[in-house]
Each structure stands twice: as structure tokens, then as C-alpha cells.
Amino acid sequence: MPADFKKIYRFINSLERYLKEDVYTVIGVEAVNHFQDSFHNQGFTDKGLRKWKDVKRRQPSSSWYGFQYKSKVRRPGTKQRKDGAITNFSPAATKRPILSGTTQELLNSIEFRSYPSQKRVVIFSDVEYAKIHNEGGPMRVFGKGNAIMPKRKFIGESQVLIRKIQRKVDRDINHIIKRNK
Numbered sequence: 001m002p003a004d005f006k007k008i009y010r011f012i013n014s015l016e017r018y019l020k021e022d023v024y025t026v027i028g029v030e031a032v033n034h035f036q037d038s039f040h041n042q043g044f045t046d047k048g049l050r051k052w053k054d055v056k057r058r059q060p061s062s063s064w065y066g067f068q069y070k071s072k073v074r075r076p077g078t079k080q081r082k083d084g085a086i087t088n089f090s091p092a093a094t095k096r097p098i099l100s101g102t103t104q105e106l107l108n109s110i111e112f113r114s115y116p117s118q119k120r121v122v123i124f125s126d127v128e129y130a131k132i133h134n135e136g137g138p139m140r141v142f143g144k145g146n147a148i149m150p151k152r153k154f155i156g157e158s159q160v161l162i163r164k165i166q167r168k169v170d171r172d173i174n175h176i177i178k179r180n181k
Helices: 003-041 130-135 159-179
Strands: 043-045 049-051 110-115 120-125 137-141 145-149
Touching: 003 043, 003 110, 003 120, 003 159, 130 137
Parallel strands: none
Antiparallel strands: 043 049, 110 120, 137 145
């Protein structure tokens, strides 16, 4: 086979491998990074950043001010309960970003699976409370009372993400073209 045909064959194989296999990983990684940025930005970016509603644990007038599950500290200015119960106060919780607990479990749970044969990538979180935070709605608080969780979308369709993916794929394809000239 002449050298020119070998070069063309290598180029076609590289491009085909990228489009049939690698592009799905590129899409998944870009999507996971974009959706994790929602936690750092404290809002979701579709066409632009839409900030999340603030949490009550950061509002001094709220009974949830400074709340942190299983904290061993009493809220300043409150009296010790007669039964010795813990009041779950944490000064750090009054400053911590929205949807960012001490473990960062929700942020770190965002993953992707690629299905090249079906030409699709699925982004998901397997944390049980991810859906209620992403979509909002009624929920039980510690199995006692009902509350309405505000929608704080962190995974979903995003025009900005689509543009990021398009730019990344274009750069990768241009790199394959330059590498095979």
C-alpha cells in the first residue's frame, strides 16, 4: 500500500475511533464537570447562571440557622435543654455553600455512563436525595414533619454545556486532522 494511502487509512481510523468510542467519554467528562460546577457556583447554568434559593441554615432569623446534622454544639444564646439533647448547631454551617455538606457526597456522586452502541451518554447521581434537590417538591423532615424542598437544579439540559462539548469535540477533531497531515 502506498504511503499516502497508509496515511489516509490511519487518519480515517483515528477519526472513526474518536467518533465511535472516545467522544462519549469526552461528553461524559465535560457534563460531569459542568454539573459539579453548579455546586461551586451555587446555581445551575443553562443559558446563564441561575442562582439557587438560599438555605435557611444561613439565615439568622430561621430556626434552622447553623443547623448541622449530628453536631455536638449548642446554638449561641440558647439554653441547655432539660433532657440534655443536642441542638445540632455549627458555626461553619452558617457559611457553608448551598448543597455542600461536610462530605460533599452529592457533588461527588455525579457520574456518567456511556453507551456508544446506542449513541448516548447518561449523567446521574445515585444518592437517594439527589432527585428531591434537583427537582424540588414535598418531603419528610427527619420522618416527622412535611416540608417543600425548593428546586435547586444541578443536572439537566444546558445550552452552555452543549457549546462546551461542541468546542471540545471540534478541538479534538482538529487535533486529529493536524496530527495526520
